[in-house]
Amino acid sequence: MIEVVNLTKSFKNVDVLKGINVTINKGEKIVVLGPSGSGKSTFLRCLNCMEDPTSGSIIFNGVDIADMSVNINVHRQKMGMVFQHFNLFNNKTVIDNIMLAPIYVEKKRMRKLRFSNPNGEEIKSTKQIKAEAKENAMKLLKRIGLEEKADVFPSQLSGGQKQRVAIVRALAMNPDVILFDEPTSALDPEMVGEVLELMKELAHEGMTMVVVTHEMGFAREVADRVIFIDEGVIAEEGTPEELFGNPQCPRLKEFLSKVL
Amino acid sequence: MGNLGLKIERFIEVFIDNGGYKEVLTGLENTLKIAVIGLIIGIVIGTLIATVRVLPKYKVLPKILNGICTFYVAFFRGTPMVVQLLLSYYVALPLMEINLPSVTVAIIVFGLNSGAYISEIMRGGILSVDPGQMEGGRAVGLSFSKTMLSIIIPQAVKNILPTLGNEFITLIKETSVVSFVGALDLYVAFNRIGSNSYEFMVPYLVMAIIYIVLVLFISGLVKLLERSLRKSDRSC
Numbered sequence: 001m002i003e004v005v006n007l008t009k010s011f012k013n014v015d016v017l018k019g020i021n022v023t024i025n026k027g028e029k030i031v032v033l034g035p036s037g038s039g040k041s042t043f044l045r046c047l048n049c050m051e052d053p054t055s056g057s058i059i060f061n062g063v064d065i066a067d068m069s070v071n072i073n074v075h076r077q078k079m080g081m082v083f084q085h086f087n088l089f090n091n092k093t094v095i096d097n098i099m100l101a102p103i104y105v106e107k108k109r110m111r112k113l114r115f116s117n118p119n120g121e122e123i124k125s126t127k128q129i130k131a132e133a134k135e136n137a138m139k140l141l142k143r144i145g146l147e148e149k150a151d152v153f154p155s156q157l158s159g160g161q162k163q164r165v166a167i168v169r170a171l172a173m174n175p176d177v178i179l180f181d182e183p184t185s186a187l188d189p190e191m192v193g194e195v196l197e198l199m200k201e202l203a204h205e206g207m208t209m210v211v212v213t214h215e216m217g218f219a220r221e222v223a224d225r226v227i228f229i230d231e232g233v234i235a236e237e238g239t240p241e242e243l244f245g246n247p248q249c250p251r252l253k254e255f256l257s258k259v260l
Numbered sequence: 261m262g263n264l265g266l267k268i269e270r271f272i273e274v275f276i277d278n279g280g281y282k283e284v285l286t287g288l289e290n291t292l293k294i295a296v297i298g299l300i301i302g303i304v305i306g307t308l309i310a311t312v313r314v315l316p317k318y319k320v321l322p323k324i325l326n327g328i329c330t331f332y333v334a335f336f337r338g339t340p341m342v343v344q345l346l347l348s349y350y351v352a353l354p355l356m357e358i359n360l361p362s363v364t365v366a367i368i369v370f371g372l373n374s375g376a377y378i379s380e381i382m383r384g385g386i387l388s389v390d391p392g393q394m395e396g397g398r399a400v401g402l403s404f405s406k407t408m409l410s411i412i413i414p415q416a417v418k419n420i421l422p423t424l425g426n427e428f429i430t431l432i433k434e435t436s437v438v439s440f441v442g443a444l445d446l447y448v449a450f451n452r453i454g455s456n457s458y459e460f461m462v463p464y465l466v467m468a469i470i471y472i473v474l475v476l477f478i479s480g481l482v483k484l485l486e487r488s489l490r491k492s493d494r495s496c
């Protein structure tokens with residue numbers, strides 16, 4: 001689904017990623033580990049080109065999205081991203097946060113259909129688009145038990161609630177993969193569980209996930225493969241059993257002795 | 261003091277019986293027109309310039325646009341409004357052989373001028389919005405401009421609302437310079453009443469009161485608006 005080929009990324013003169021090669025298959029759950037500052041976030045942000053790779057390719061569903069001439073927005077719509085600090089839209093209510101992108105995308109699609117509609121698809125009115133988006137958003141809110149929060153602003157939610165809303169906001173686009181960048185690191189300890197629980201649910205439903213996290217329990221339970229990034233390269237990769245049970249490189253041993 | 265009553269009588273005579281109030285109403289209308297439409301044009305121009313200024317600068321087009329915007333802002337902030345008005349009315353428009361009513365010219369110049377000031381205010385407003393908001397928008401596949409319009413600018417405007425209100429008040433007060441190109445504003449209207457009644461004390465006093473009432477009214481409106489926008493900040 002995603003094939004990363006010789007990915008490098010430099011900021012000014014600092015080489016953060018120095019040649020990453022990895023293939024992420026449909027349905028796979030990958031946990032990315034590494035010391036602070038090793039380039040985990042940079043790697044994740046290169047996957048959906050939030051950072052433009054310095055060189056290399058990101059082949060997503062057959063298209064090299066690192067190529068500056070592709071319309072990156074279209075591809076990002078199929079690649080959800082969940083941030084450490086949630087990044088919910090502060091000026092929108094919870095339900096508007098979830099509906100904004102689906103409505104935008106569907107409206108755009110209808111505009112195009114009006115010009116050329118070879119399959120004779122039904123053209124929906126804006127009202128119809130909004131009603132459908134709202135129905136879907138309410139379904140997602142029900143799923144996380146926050147339907148009564150639909151019309152409040154993000155500032156009125158707890159951290160755990162915010163992150164769960166952020167996750168269903170990503171889900172509302174029916175993404176092929178979701179990228180998580182330390183989704184529980186900014187949360188009070190008592191709220192970590194509810195977010196990890198939701199992520200496990202997604203994992204069991206077969207969602208493709210790439211997760212940067214320090215939650216070793218989650219990695220053990222959910223990951224099909226763990227990638228250890230150190231100094232801009234993949235220093236070691238394998239199943240959780242392999243990496244945690246029998247780490248090879250000294251840096252990984254050192255890292256695990258600190259976090260376990 | 262004894263003749264203040266007389267002066268007020270003279271004023272009322274010219275103001276009401278001789279139809280001076282009509283000019284005052286026209287003047288008030290023009291003052292508001294110039295300030296309100298000027299502010300709206302200013303917000304549009306200011307937002308566009310501010311957006312260009314926060315664009316990433318590693319491509320050629322943003323660099324060129326940024327250069328143009330820098331020059332624009334330097335020009336309109338670096339010369340007095342009167343000069344801009346005179347240059348437009350007596351130099352630029354005649355050279356282009358365009359004939360516009362002086363009020364229209366004033367509206368345009370006020371819009372261009374406040375665009376330069378508002379661009380700086382708006383840039384501060386945009387920079388004060390958490391960068392995570394842009395990331396959140398781009399990550400769900402919204403375009404840069406859609407994220408700007410739906411997420412960033414509304415939050416930026418909320419942050420700068422008090423400053424924007426001040427800019428509006430400044431514009432109202434500055435409209436008195438439009439008499440330089442022969443437009444009828446509050447100042448001109450009361451000046452004529454003064455000339456007609458050979459008495460300036462009361463007309464100018466009334467003029468000052470009208471300006472103060474206007475400004476207080478606008479400040480009140482801005483406060484109301486702020487309060488209604490602040491509802492998304494309330495936390496549990």
Ligand SMILES: Nc1ncnc2c1ncn2[C@@H]1O[C@H](COP(=O)(O)OP(=O)(O)O)[C@@H](O)[C@H]1O
Nearest residue numbers: 011014016034035036037038039040041042043
């Ligand atoms: N936008 C940026 N500009 C300059 N340097 C950056 C930027 N983003 C990250 N870096 C640098 O890249 C390195 C890796 O950062 P990051 O990917 O955030 O690490 P991690 O997520 O593993 O902690 C750090 O040294 C950081 O300072």
Ligand SMILES: [Mg+2]
Nearest residue numbers: 040041042182
């Ligand atoms: Mg990080």
